[in-house]
Amino acid sequence: MIGCPENALYANIIIDISHEKVDRPFQYLVPQELRDKVSVGSCVEVPFGKGNTLRKGFVIELTDKAEYDRDRIKAIAAIALDINPAQEMSIRLAAWIRQHYGSTMIAALKTVLPANKKQKALQYKYISLKMPVREATEYYYECIRKKYYARERLLKELLEDPEERIQYEIVTGKLNVASQTIKAMSDKGIINIETESVYRNPVSIKKDEDSDKKLSIEQQAIVDTVISDYDEGKRDVYLIHGITGSGKTEVYISIIKEIIKKKKQAIVLIPEIALTYQTLKRFYRHFGDRVSVMNSTLSVSEKYDQMQRAKNGEIDVIIGPRSALFTPFPNIGVIIMDEEHETSYKSETMPKYHAREVAIALAKMVPEGASVVLGSATPSLESYYKAQTGEYQLFKLNRRLTGGTLPNVEVVDLRDELKSGNRSIFSRSLQEKIEDRLQKHEQIMLFINRRGLAGFVSCRSCGYVFKCPHCDVPLSEHRGGKLVCHYCGYEQSVTKICPKCGSKYVSAFRAGTEQIENEVYKLFPQAKVLRMDADTTKTKHSYEEILSAFANMQADVLVGTQMIVKGHDFPNVTLVGILAADMSLYASDYRAGERTFQLLTQAAGRAGRGEKEGSVIIQTYQPEHYSIQTAAKQDYIAFYNEEIAYRKLLMYPPMAHMMAIQIWARSEDNGIAFANYLRALIERMKVKDAVVIGPAAAAISRIKDEYRMAIYIKMKDYEGLIGIREKIDLWLEKMTNDGRMTGLTVQFDFDPVNGF
Numbered sequence: 204m205i206g207c208p209e210n211a212l213y214a215n216i217i218i219d220i221s222h223e224k225v226d227r228p229f230q231y232l233v234p235q236e237l238r239d240k241v242s243v244g245s246c247v248e249v250p251f252g253k254g255n256t257l258r259k260g261f262v263i264e265l266t267d268k269a270e271y272d273r274d275r276i277k278a279i280a281a282i283a284l285d286i287n288p289a290q291e292m293s294i295r296l297a298a299w300i301r302q303h304y305g306s307t308m309i310a311a312l313k314t315v316l317p318a319n320k321k322q323k324a325l326q327y328k329y330i331s332l333k334m335p336v337r338e339a340t341e342y343y344y345e346c347i348r349k350k351y352y353a354r355e356r357l358l359k360e361l362l363e364d365p366e367e368r369i370q371y372e373i374v375t376g377k378l379n380v381a382s383q384t385i386k387a388m389s390d391k392g393i394i395n396i397e398t399e400s401v402y403r404n405p406v407s408i409k410k411d412e413d414s415d416k417k418l419s420i421e422q423q424a425i426v427d428t429v430i431s432d433y434d435e436g437k438r439d440v441y442l443i444h445g446i447t448g449s450g451k452t453e454v455y456i457s458i459i460k461e462i463i464k465k466k467k468q469a470i471v472l473i474p475e476i477a478l479t480y481q482t483l484k485r486f487y488r489h490f491g492d493r494v495s496v497m498n499s500t501l502s503v504s505e506k507y508d509q510m511q512r513a514k515n516g517e518i519d520v521i522i523g524p525r526s527a528l529f530t531p532f533p534n535i536g537v538i539i540m541d542e543e544h545e546t547s548y549k550s551e552t553m554p555k556y557h558a559r560e561v562a563i564a565l566a567k568m569v570p571e572g573a574s575v576v577l578g579s580a581t582p583s584l585e586s587y588y589k590a591q592t593g594e595y596q597l598f599k600l601n602r603r604l605t606g607g608t609l610p611n612v613e614v615v616d617l618r619d620e621l622k623s624g625n626r627s628i629f630s631r632s633l634q635e636k637i638e639d640r641l642q643k644h645e646q647i648m649l650f651i652n653r654r655g656l657a658g659f660v661s662c663r664s665c666g667y668v669f670k671c672p673h674c675d676v677p678l679s680e681h682r683g684g685k686l687v688c689h690y691c692g693y694e695q696s697v698t699k700i701c702p703k704c705g706s707k708y709v710s711a712f713r714a715g716t717e718q719i720e721n722e723v724y725k726l727f728p729q730a731k732v733l734r735m736d737a738d739t740t741k742t743k744h745s746y747e748e749i750l751s752a753f754a755n756m757q758a759d760v761l762v763g764t765q766m767i768v769k770g771h772d773f774p775n776v777t778l779v780g781i782l783a784a785d786m787s788l789y790a791s792d793y794r795a796g797e798r799t800f801q802l803l804t805q806a807a808g809r810a811g812r813g814e815k816e817g818s819v820i821i822q823t824y825q826p827e828h829y830s831i832q833t834a835a836k837q838d839y840i841a842f843y844n845e846e847i848a849y850r851k852l853l854m855y856p857p858m859a860h861m862m863a864i865q866i867w868a869r870s871e872d873n874g875i876a877f878a879n880y881l882r883a884l885i886e887r888m889k890v891k892d893a894v895v896i897g898p899a900a901a902a903i904s905r906i907k908d909e910y911r912m913a914i915y916i917k918m919k920d921y922e923g924l925i926g927i928r929e930k931i932d933l934w935l936e937k938m939t940n941d942g943r944m945t946g947l948t949v950q951f952d953f954d955p956v957n958g959f
Contacts, residue, residue, distance in 0.1 A: 212238060213269060214279060216260040217294075217312065218251055228263055228308075230270050232278040241265070244295030246283040259283050261294040263308050289514065289531035292568050296529075299564050305928045305951035306554035314554060315529045326398050328371030330385065332361045333395045339365075342393065353380045354388060361394070368397070416604075418457060422450055425598045426457045429574055433462070433536070438572035440563055442543075442590045444582055445600030446609065446837065447808025448772075451578040452482070453604070455539050456489050458576060463490075463519045467536025467573075471522045472558060474545035482541075483522055490520055497523035497530060500744075525550065525558035528565065535573045538562045543577040543586055544801055549956040557954070559586070580808060580839075581801040584850065585954075587843055588857040610779070610810040610817030612835040616826045628722050633780045633820045637723075637760075641730055645777040645815065646753070647760045649719055650768050650806045651786075660686060660711045662701035675904045680711040691907045719782065720762050727760075735763035768806040777817050779810040784823040784831060792902075792958040793855050796830045800842050803834035854894060854917045856954045862924045863955045864914040864931070866898070869946035871910045877947055878912050884934060885916065890927060893918050902958045913959050924953065 215228040231249050233241050241247065243262055251258040257280055269276060297311035332339055339362060346355040356378050360369060374380050388394045418426065425443060432439055445451045459469040473482050486494045495509050495518045512518045513530045521530045525548050528538070540548070540562060548558040559577065566573035577586055577595070590597035603609070615630040625631055640647050660680050661668045669678045671688035678686035684697045701709055716736045723732050735749050746766075753761045754773060761767055761776075768779075787799045803821060811817020823831055833842035851858045864881065868874025878898035885895055894917040901911035918924050928951050938944050952959070 211267070211269070211273070213266050213276070214241060214247070214262045215264040215266065215308075216247065216249060216279075217263055218249070218258050218260040229260070230276060232276050233265070234278050237279060237282065240282055241279065243298040244291050246287070246291050248280045248283050250277050250280060261290065263294060263298065263312065287531075288570060289533050292565070293529065293531065295568055296561070296565055299568075300554050300556050300561060303560070303564075303925065304554040304556045304953055305925075305932070310553050314550075314556070329368035329397045329399070330357075330361070330371060330374050331368045331395045331397065332365050332393075333389075334393045336362065336365050339393065353378075353384045356380060357385075357388070357394075371396070416453055418453060419450065419602075419604070421598075421600055421602075422454050422457070425454050425600075426461070428596070428598075429458050429537075429576065430461045433465075433574055436572075438566060438574050440566075440575045440589075440595045441577065441598060442582060442586050442595045443576065443578040443598045443600065444587070444590075444839070445578065445580060445598075446603065447580045447805065448603040449580075449600035450604040451541065451600065452485060454600075455541070455576065455578070456486065458537060458539070459520060460489070462536035463493075465536060467534045468513075468518075468532040469520045469536060470527060470530060470532070470538045470562075471520060472525060472527060472538070472540045472548070472562070473522060474524060474542045474547045486520060486522060493518055494520040494522065497521055497527040499524075499526075524548075528558055528562055534571075535566070535569045537574045537576060538566055539576045539578070541578050544579045544581050544583040546798075546956045551957060553950055555950070555952045555955075557956070559583075581804045582839075584797060584843065584846060585857040588847065609837050610807060610819045612807055612819045612821060612837070614821045614823065614826045614831060614835050617822055617824050620822075627726075628719060628782060629726070629780070630820065630822050633822065634726065636778050636818060636820065637727060637730075637780070640778045641727060641759055643777075644759075646756070646758075646773060646775045647778045647780065648767060648773075648776055648806075648809050649723070649760060649762045649780045649782060651716060651719060651762075651764065651782040660697070660709065662704060662706050662709050665701060665704040665706060667701050667703040673905070673908050675906075716762050716764060723760055723762065730760050731758045732760045732762060733758040735761060735767050737764065740766070765802065768802065768809055773809065775815070776809055777811060777815045779806055779817070779819045781806050781819065781821045784821045785825045785828065793850075793853070794956065796828075796846055796849070799828075799830040800834045800846075803831065804837060804839070807834065807837065854919075859917050859919045860921045860924055861954055862916045862918075862928065863952040863959060864916070865901070865950045865952060865959050866912045866914070867909045867948040868912070869909060873946060874910045874912055878914060881931070881949075882914055884931070885914070885927065888927060888930060890918070890923060892920070893923065893927065911959070921953075 212233040214231050214233050216231055217228050229249075229251075231247075241262060243265060245262045247260055247262060248257045249260050250256070251260075255277070293315045294312070297308065297315045300306070300314065301308050301311040334342065339358060343355065343358040343362060346352075346358060357374060357380050360374075360378060361367075371385075374385065375382060385394070385396065389396050425441070429439075429441055443451055443454060455471065459471075462469055471482070471486070483494065483496050495512060497506065497509055501509070509518070509521070510531060513521060513532050516533070521527050521532070540559060543559055550556050550558075563575050566575050579586075582590070586595065587597075589595045613632060615632055617630065620630050623631075627634070629637070637647055660678060669686055670676065671678055671691065671693050673688070673691050673693055676688060678688055678693075678695070680697060681687050686695050686697055687693070699707060699709055701707075716734050716738075720732050720734045723730055733749055733753055735746075739749065740746050749761075752758060756775065781803060784803055785799065787795060787802060792798075807819040807821075810819050821831060821835060825831060829845045830842065833839070833845070847858070850856065855861065866874060866878050866881070868877065875898070882895065882898055885893075896915040896917070898912050898914045901913050904911055916924060916927060931949075935944065935949055
């Protein structure tokens with residue numbers, strides 16, 4: 204213990220990183236001689252515990268405030284020399300996330316640090332012959348004479364090939380030899396029992412010998428540019444704008460091959476778990492068991508083993524959704540982000556980070572730097588804007604690898620269908636084309652972005668909608684006569700009488716995947732149908748099973764939600780039907796037009812990916828909307844020009860940045876009073892060029908009896924928003940210490956991609 208000077212600098216340090224211990228930092232004095240060497244992320248040695256044993260720790264914060272009696276604070280002993288670069292990078296990345304997205308350092312650390320709780324190793328036992336063959340043969344005949352049948356069976360098997368080992372489970376199972384007998388034979392020196400620890404490998408794909416596809420001139424140019432830049436020490440962000448089926452994945456694979464030759468590793472981010480199997484299969488053909496996967500379907504033990512394999516340099520490529528970004532690779536060379544426009548790359552829990560921005564930050568923290576490659580047929584406006592302004596390098600792939608063309612797209616006005624008396628889910632044109640494809644034994648995909656058997660249940664007489672008493676959302680009808688809330692799980696029985704007007708005209712708006720599936724069977728009883736949505740993909744391997752069955756021609760029609768239209772490649776699909784195409788336009792979200800364009804373009808891109816010509820039917824009540832018109836023409840540039848003008852006019856990202864201050868309150872009155880007080884506080888800051896909107900009730904104003912409201916601040920300067928957030932944080936900390944935050948919760952969301 205030493206006394207601390209008045210102008211002392213303190214470091215809050217996490218000791219021995221693991222999830223169990225990332226809940227309490229310890230404070231140490233930074234000695235004067237180490238002030239220029241210690242920064243957030245530094246690995247240091249500190250005296251710990253009563254015996255002052257030197258332990259390694261990581262600095263997560265530097266401050267001039269002592270949290271304890273200054274005379275009791277110990278000093279950092281030294282900068283650690285044998286540091287783990289991956290862990291040090293993780294700490295620095297957590298600090299960056301905390302700064303840019305607003306959260307506690309502990310929450311940021313738990314996001315970036317992999318599951319470090321040590322898991323019991325998976326072990327295999329083997330039995331082999333220890334005794335010389337001649338002696339073992341003599342003992343074998345002795346067993347026959349003495350009727351030691353179990354020993355006789357085991358020795359007979361071992362003597363057939365004395366050099367081979369037999370799995371322990373086969374001996375106890377198929378040979379029916381008891382473990383006591385095996386131990387007795389081992390104790391006598393007749394056999395060896397060997398135990399081997401192995402990593403759990405979630406990849407169960409057989410390696411195929413797949414000859415490299417020759418890249419097109421355009422594809423090769425992208426690879427050459429990225430690699431030559433890398434060789435010259437230039438680490439850039441690249442955006443590949445490639446139409447559906449243009450071969451972006453082949454470009455990724457070629458880049459990774461070159462990066463691996465340089466003894467570096469690659470992270471491949473994909474937006475949905477549903478894509479993992481298909482993507483992994485393609486990568487596995489090229490990289491074998493040097494590639495692995497990380498996603499939420501893995502067990503804790505499987506995740507732990509993949510992290511260990513990455514740390515030990517036993518894999519070169521990791522594939523998965525945004526959490527795969529935090530794989531502890533020591534030498535990252537490239538981070539690839541496929542379908543970069545997807546909203547699932549944005550975390551909806553604190554810290555609310557965006558994987559694209561974190562990937563770019565991480566690439567800069569890698570000791571030798573890493574390149575970042577973004578790819579999409581429908582890039583986010585943020586990325587395309589940065590490519591237009593020169594912040595990213597832009598590449599275009601404008602033709603399909605198969606030599607085929609983009610599908611023919613027909614937009615059907617559902618208002619005209621109703622006028623003509625067609626009340627079916629399917630327009631007349633779509634029905635005719637489904638019949639045609641079934642006769643030709645070609646496959647069909649039917650897409651709708653709705654879930655469940657039905658949407659809301661309402662009274663057709665007075666308009667009353669059945670809502671959850673705890674959440675401000677309509678209840679949905681499910682099988683078994685139940686109305687269910689998809690937010691809190693509340694259930695009630697279906698009633699046939701309207702509680703408001705007494706009418707008997709109560710029914711559901713049926714526009715779910717189950718209803719579509721039933722309608723297909725009704726109109727086309729000969730069709731074999733698979734359904735893929737949140738309800739049919741709950742089990743661990745359900746994604747792979749459904750996709751494999753469809754790929755193997757075990758079904759004619761695949762009905763599903765958004766997960767069926769993202770990245771899948773089925774050469775025999777020649778018809779895609781998009782039902783209720785404009786449904787996403789009804790969302791109270793400034794990104795509704797962009798979302799609709801992306802969904803429709805991605806869905807249309809599933810048709811005609813093989814040699815056969817493809818067709819797409821878009822069914823809509825708003826055929827004149829620019830999102831639908833440009834999607835039908837697959838004209839991204841026309842859509843971008845229209846949408847960016849709208850964003851500029853209203854100061855929405857990417858033309859400005861936006862921070863959502865999200866407020867939860869147990870009492871509605873307290874929540875409103877708090878939100879108004881917070882608005883007044885922001886106005887008193889008098890930040891130049893800040894536009895403040897609200898407070899207003901959230902799109903879903905109540906969930907689980909908590910009232911939700913939001914304040915939005917728009918500014919061109921991102922750092923300005925961070926400054927506002929930091930001031931609010933200090934104010935909230937004071938209110939919490941004074942006990943005035945009871946029943947209130949505040950979170951920050953920068954450039955939100957989902958409505959609140």
